[in-house]
Amino acid sequence: MNVYECNENQFVENIRRLVDSNNKIIVNRRITLYDDQKYGLSTLPDKEFESYSMIAYRNGYKRTVYAKVPFIDEYHNHLYKENEVLHSSSNLLFPRLFIPYYKVEYSFNIWGNMYLHSFDLLFKSEIKLEKRKIRGNNLLVHVLRFIVPDERIMMLKLPEQVIILDVKKLTRIFE
Amino acid sequence: MPLKVKSIASFVSLEQIVDKLNELGFVLESSAIMVSEGKFWNRMLYIKGEEMVFVSDEIGDTYPKDPVVTIYGLDDTIEKITGVLY
Numbered sequence: 573m574n575v576y577e578c579n580e581n582q583f584v585e586n587i588r589r590l591v592d593s594n595n596k597i598i599v600n601r602r603i604t605l606y607d608d609q610k611y612g613l614s615t616l617p618d619k620e621f622e623s624y625s626m627i628a629y630r631n632g633y634k635r636t637v638y639a640k641v642p643f644i645d646e647y648h649n650h651l652y653k654e655n656e657v658l659h660s661s662s663n664l665l666f667p668r669l670f671i672p673y674y675k676v677e678y679s680f681n682i683w684g685n686m687y688l689h690s691f692d693l694l695f696k697s698e699i700k701l702e703k704r705k706i707r708g709n710n711l712l713v714h715v716l717r718f719i720v721p722d723e724r725i726m727m728l729k730l731p732e733q734v735i736i737l738d739v740k741k742l743t744r745i746f747e
Numbered sequence: 748m749p750l751k752v753k754s755i756a757s758f759v760s761l762e763q764i765v766d767k768l769n770e771l772g773f774v775l776e777s778s779a780i781m782v783s784e785g786k787f788w789n790r791m792l793y794i795k796g797e798e799m800v801f802v803s804d805e806i807g808d809t810y811p812k813d814p815v816v817t818i819y820g821l822d823d824t825i826e827k828i829t830g831v832l833y
Contacts, residue, residue, distance in 0.1 A: 579784060581815050584754035617787050617806045620780055691783035722777035725792045729799050729819035731752050
């Protein structure tokens, strides 16, 4: 079986053409939550890094990121100290502070070939100053929260004639 | 009338696309940072009733920019939006 990777434009248009030619299409959809150190602050584009600028600083893209102030990463239940390295430029593959994301995969099979489109959707950040009890003291501290993306933005809207099946795991069997 | 889909990668600016969507009565419902093909994109969802338009715009100073517009809408809406994309 050949597996063809498509971008969104190609994937949607391929389905539209198949529907227009009266083919019945079943599309598999897999949405998986990951929290695996794939996305750290050093490799975020400048514009996106700005949303973390209250708690972190860096000298440029792919440069080491440091904590500007002490803060709590509520999602991972971790307290970072001021000037602690959050993502080192010498270890870009393994950030210490990382952003959770959903991996969205759409695929369909036709005439023995698989057509696949996938993308990652990153959680948004929200930073607030809150009172927290740290080592017995009530302190005002920055709290970082990761917000789940809107469910609708994870979807590819496909024609009504297309049947979408949600799946958990894709296993390829080669004979 | 059934809604149809159309997806286009266009070289027109994001501003032109958003202006057209606003003119047609679409409202920005949500946005998220998407990573696809090793690039970061701002993915936006515009809604008007049952109709939906997804606009994905690459983040950063890349050139040329080719926002991907995926429309789920009536024939008339698809025609009007694609009018600004070509």
